[in-house]
Amino acid sequence: xxxxxxxxxxxxxxxxxxxxxxxxxxxxxxxxxxxxxxxxxxxxxxxxxxxxxxxxxxxxxxxxxxxxxxxxxxxxxxxxxxxxxxxxxxxxxxxxxxxxxxxxxxxxxxxxxxxxxxxxxxxxxxxxxxxxxxxxxxxxxxxxxxxxxxxxxxxxxxxxxxxxxxxxxxxxxxxxxxxxxxxxxxxxxxxxxxxxxxxxxxxxxxxxxxxxxxxxxxxxxxxxxxxxxxxxxxxxxxxxxxxxxxxxxxxxxxxxxxxxxxxxxxxxxxxxxxxxxxxxxxxxxxxxxxxxxxxxxx
Amino acid sequence: xxxxxxxxxxxxxxxxxxxxxxxxxxxxxxxxxxxxxxxxxxxxxxxxxxxxxxxxxxxxxxxxxxxxxxxxxxxxxxxxxxxxxxxxxxxxxxxxxxxxxxxxxxxxxxxxxxxxxxxxxxxxxxxxxxxxxxxxxxxxxxxxxxxxxxxxxxxxxxxxxxxxxxxxxxxxxxxxxxxxxxxxxxxxxxxxxxxxxxxxxxxxxxxxxxxxxxxxxxxxxxxxxxxxxxxxxxxxxxxxxxxxxxxxxxxxxxxxxxxxxxxxxxxxxxxxxxxxxxxxxxxxxxxxxxxxxxxxxxxxxxxxxxxxxxxxxxxxxxxxxxxxxxxxxxxxxxxxxxxx
Numbered sequence: 001x002x003x004x005x006x007x008x009x010x011x012x013x014x015x016x017x018x019x020x021x022x023x024x025x026x027x028x029x030x031x032x033x034x035x036x037x038x039x040x041x042x043x044x045x046x047x048x049x050x051x052x053x054x055x056x057x058x059x060x061x062x063x064x065x066x067x068x069x070x071x072x073x074x075x076x077x078x079x080x081x082x083x084x085x086x087x088x089x090x091x092x093x094x095x096x097x098x099x100x101x102x103x104x105x106x107x108x109x110x111x112x113x114x115x116x117x118x119x120x121x122x123x124x125x126x127x128x129x130x131x132x133x134x135x136x137x138x139x140x141x142x143x144x145x146x147x148x149x150x151x152x153x154x155x156x157x158x159x160x161x162x163x164x165x166x167x168x169x170x171x172x173x174x175x176x177x178x179x180x181x182x183x184x185x186x187x188x189x190x191x192x193x194x195x196x197x198x199x200x201x202x203x204x205x206x207x208x209x210x211x212x213x214x215x216x217x218x219x220x221x222x223x224x225x226x227x228x229x230x231x232x233x234x235x236x237x238x239x240x241x242x243x244x245x246x247x248x249x250x251x252x253x254x255x256x257x258x259x260x261x262x263x264x265x266x267x268x269x270x271x272x273x274x275x276x277x278x279x280x281x282x283x284x285x286x287x288x289x290x291x292x293x294x295x296x297x298x
Numbered sequence: 299x300x301x302x303x304x305x306x307x308x309x310x311x312x313x314x315x316x317x318x319x320x321x322x323x324x325x326x327x328x329x330x331x332x333x334x335x336x337x338x339x340x341x342x343x344x345x346x347x348x349x350x351x352x353x354x355x356x357x358x359x360x361x362x363x364x365x366x367x368x369x370x371x372x373x374x375x376x377x378x379x380x381x382x383x384x385x386x387x388x389x390x391x392x393x394x395x396x397x398x399x400x401x402x403x404x405x406x407x408x409x410x411x412x413x414x415x416x417x418x419x420x421x422x423x424x425x426x427x428x429x430x431x432x433x434x435x436x437x438x439x440x441x442x443x444x445x446x447x448x449x450x451x452x453x454x455x456x457x458x459x460x461x462x463x464x465x466x467x468x469x470x471x472x473x474x475x476x477x478x479x480x481x482x483x484x485x486x487x488x489x490x491x492x493x494x495x496x497x498x499x500x501x502x503x504x505x506x507x508x509x510x511x512x513x514x515x516x517x518x519x520x521x522x523x524x525x526x527x528x529x530x531x532x533x534x535x536x537x538x539x540x541x542x543x544x545x546x547x548x549x550x551x552x553x554x555x556x557x558x559x560x561x562x563x564x565x566x567x568x569x570x571x572x573x574x575x576x577x578x579x580x581x582x583x584x585x586x587x588x589x590x591x592x593x594x595x596x597x598x599x600x601x602x603x604x605x606x607x608x609x610x611x612x613x614x615x616x617x618x619x620x621x622x623x624x625x626x627x628x629x630x631x632x633x634x635x636x637x638x
Contacts, residue, residue, distance in 0.1 A: 176382035179349055183369050183376040184396035184449055198386040
């Protein structure tokens with residue numbers, strides 16, 4: 001809109017209406033078929049035999065137990081992995097040490113490795129026939145087929161989530177801010193709380209949300225280490241599979257709808273928190289934001 | 299606070315950034331570390347600050363050995379090249395940060411007063427509630443300075459303080475920084491790759507190349523008597539003609555230059571573009587004019603000697619000669635340095 005022009009502007013790449021409509025159509029089609037349709041089916045099937053049946057399916061003790069176990073697992077695994085992720089990102093981006101690149105690769109292994117491999121390897125380490133199995137049994141510590149095993153497997157799978165969100169951002173931010181804070185006399189902890197954390201909080205939040213969704217939804221690794229004991233070590237995803245194999249389709253869909261709801265609640269929390277942040281736009285959260293604002297001359 | 303560096307060494311992985319640098323900065327002095335990129339100047343500054351540890355040698359603050367004092371307790375004010383202002387804090391919060399985290403307890407009232415005082419010092423009164431993203435580059439620079447001064451540092455260290463600013467703002471800020479320094483009398487060390495900036499601002503200039511000090515002295519000393527070809531070239535435009543030294547004389551083609559004290563062998567004659575007179579005949583190195591460039595206050599002539607060397611020199615705007623003409627260049631103030 002730089003003023004009236006007698007010539008018609010030649011369209012830039014991707015501006016032709018046909019191209020735009022086709023692109024949009026493809027995207028909407030995929031969203032509908034791949035994401036929206038299956039999720040709607042869950043909701044519809046869950047209440048297909050009426051709401052009372054749905055309520056009963058939810059209230060069923062084994063299902064309730066599975067929900068509690070899933071939430072409990074998330075409550076333990078997510079904070080630990082968050083702390084780990086921050087520590088790893090901090091170490092990798094703000095310090096130089098030998099093996100830094102190697103650590104970066106190791107942290108990413110859970111992304112590329114199948115979760116079932118994680119589950120099996122935990123079995124080899126902590127299981128009865130495993131490395132520490134006899135010692136653990138002697139000490140009467142139950143890791144496999146119990147909550148600790150489920151938490152450990154979930155943590156393995158989600159270890160990279162927070163770190164991977166933070167590392168690119170913290171790398172882009174560099175070390176200047178921390179160095180400035182330290183040169184002004186701030187301790188490491190104080191620097192982290194007052195300088196680093198405020199500048200990474202949105203990426204951190206996103207990482208936590210992803211981590212949480214994955215912990216709650218993890219199936220493969222957990223199914224190996226939990227032992228699928230109904231009402232004891234069955235998390236929600238495992239329980240859904242169990243119900244499905246029992247030909248309890250409505251029960252399975254009801255439980256699935258709970259899992260989906262948990263995920264949606266997580267996303268809503270994220271959106272609400274972000275909204276609150278957006279209201280404080282005048283506090284640019286990143287250095288990049290700082291630079292992009294127009295300059296006011298003296 | 300007097301600062302001394304005694305044979306300081308720093309190596310990164312396999313790259314030796316600083317080779318045994320020894321340097322004295324007198325109390326209240328304003329010293330520039332000047333050098334091309336990779337000369338180790340920023341590394342030296344960061345070692346004085348404690349942001350890097352020296353691999354060898356000692357750094358003294360007064361009589362105290364500060365080599366192993368962590369940056370947090372070293373009591374230096376450091377101004378970063380890109381200011382490193384905390385983007386989520388207001389200007390006032392940025393300036394107050396050092397006082398808030400200090401081991402010396404200050405009342406909120408005292409901190410507020412000091413912030414106002416510093417804002418006035420850097421001529422930003424009234425901008426305390428702005429965020430760094432809402433002020434100009436020059437203003438950010440001054441906030442960074444105020445923030446560094448807020449903790450009453452023993453030494454002020456500035457890393458390329460004007461590097462990110464445009465030319466006009468640079469010049470103003472430079473003069474202003476000198477004024478502030480004269481008012482406060484704080485020992486100041488700054489890093490720059492801009493010779494004009496160093497000569498304009500500093501009491502003393504330390505010139506570095508490849509991790510070593512190649513010359514130090516007042517701006518007058520380094521300008522008038524550069525000790526080697528590197529300093530001569532680095533401080534400003536310089537022409538070089540290859541020469542041969544025989545019996546205390548350097549010869550360029552058949553022209554003779556005084557080269558007392560130099561051993562026989564290869565050398566070069568260096569001279570500034572302003573130190574050339576063009577002669578139509580007579581003495582001087584024979585040359586031909588390639589181009590004449592016009593500048594607001596002078597003419598710059600590009601020429602080639604008959605020996606094939608390109609040279610440039612400045613003349614009065616009335617210089618009458620044109621492209622293609624042949625003549626002789628008469629060199630005033632030639633400097634002869636051995637090569638190889």
